[in-house]
Amino acid sequence: MNKYILLVFSLITFCGFSQDKKTKEKENEFTATIINAQTDEPMPSVHIVNLNQVKGTITDQEGKFTIPAVANDTLYLTYLGFKSQKIKITNDMLKFKDTKITLTELAFALEEVVVKPYQLTGFLEIDAKNVSLNDSYQYAISGLNTGYEAGNKNPSAVTKVLGAILNPADLLRNLFGKKPAQMRKLRQIKEDDRIRDLLAAKFDRETLTELLQLEKVDIEDILNNCNYSKSFIQTANDLQILDAISGCYEEYKGLNRKK
Template sequence: MKNYLFLFALIFTSTVCMGQEADKVLGVVLDASNDLPLESVNIVNLNQVIGTTTNKEGSFEISAKVNDTLHFSYLGFKSIKVRVTNDWLKFGSSNIKLTESALALETVTVNQLKLTGYLEVDIKQLPVINNNYRYSISGLPSAGYEAGSKGAITKIIGSIFNPADFLHRMFGKKSNELRKLKKMKEDDEIRNLLASRFDREMLTVLLQVDRVDLDEIVSQCDYSKGFIQTANDLQILDAISECYEEYKLLSRGRGKRI
């Protein structure tokens, strides 16, 4: 009897261990043109909102379950999504190949200033620089909203009403995506990944919005055009997250439910 109990315990333990191992997928990311390994490829599990990168050999390991979607992105290569299958979990490592994308440089025109020596004339040739400020709103935990060149009162009033309605339209039916904001902020791997990126690709994929809507969200949250153009993806994430938290406070104050 004791032998049967021991055998049952052994089988149960082995099953649990195999189940735990099956929660991770292994792989190697290769350049499709020459099969050479790619180092530092960004990999994010879109379902669990966790990330990792490949090592020098192109290898990676990430937690995943069946039907989870992994997003692979690398500078100069086309990003792809790969669905996790039973076979992948069961049989181990898999090769993922990325294809190099053609990059076109935009033409940049540099206009030389022609100074006349007269201050009144020359000063008009200088580009206009918009100073951005942040106005605090009483009762909110953050430092407030960043404002551009409009009047302070107009901007503050707009920041209270306009973003709330816009965000409700954008995210009212996307509770899962909003929950991802918190997960993204908590995952150090994803934060490090976003801090080095400026293309907004990962944010649009995780939040399921296009680039135009993403910029519009930040703009309606009263962040300046200059901030939107120069901020990295992590700063954009924090801006959206901060705006959403303030939106929830304002909505509760007006008796709305999120």
């Protein structure tokens, strides 16, 4: 009989705990609707990132979204063709649950593009030489798992690679030692599929700079000193840039552990 009473009591306690947990989770979520400022129409597929908690989501067909958030968190909203926007969460926004956020459409002025056609001869061997190719080269040394992309094939490129290999600790310490908080976010960003999908479709570095709280020039400096070519830095999508920075940072941590 005592065992039966204990079992019932345990079930009641568990149910109460589960209910409290669900209530708490709802209290730590923010729900809103995003609309087009020009048309007042709801906007589906808008990307939302909580910069503080490093969580991401997108709006549904009615422009609605729900994301983990507490007061003073900052949300970063992006949508192709619209001005990106940052929203700071307040207690009132969490309490009333009927927040509407507007995004403003951007007007793009297309620059004149000059197309220079190749003079084709009809002979593959000749025409192939007239087409510009990516001239970035990657170097590797037997026994090391890391490849070094040094840009153009010239003597200085090889020297740059050897310098990074022979004295990597000083180089990476200067890059990452001053920004520990930003670099700790790398793993969180990579674990969120919504954010990864967003970064894979972007090339402007805007969301990446907001997430890591770095300037674009800082990102370029990191990649340059981690021996990535100018071609890669200019053409890679934001997810590839994130993975490159992350790989370089993991190398930095590995070198520090050996000290």
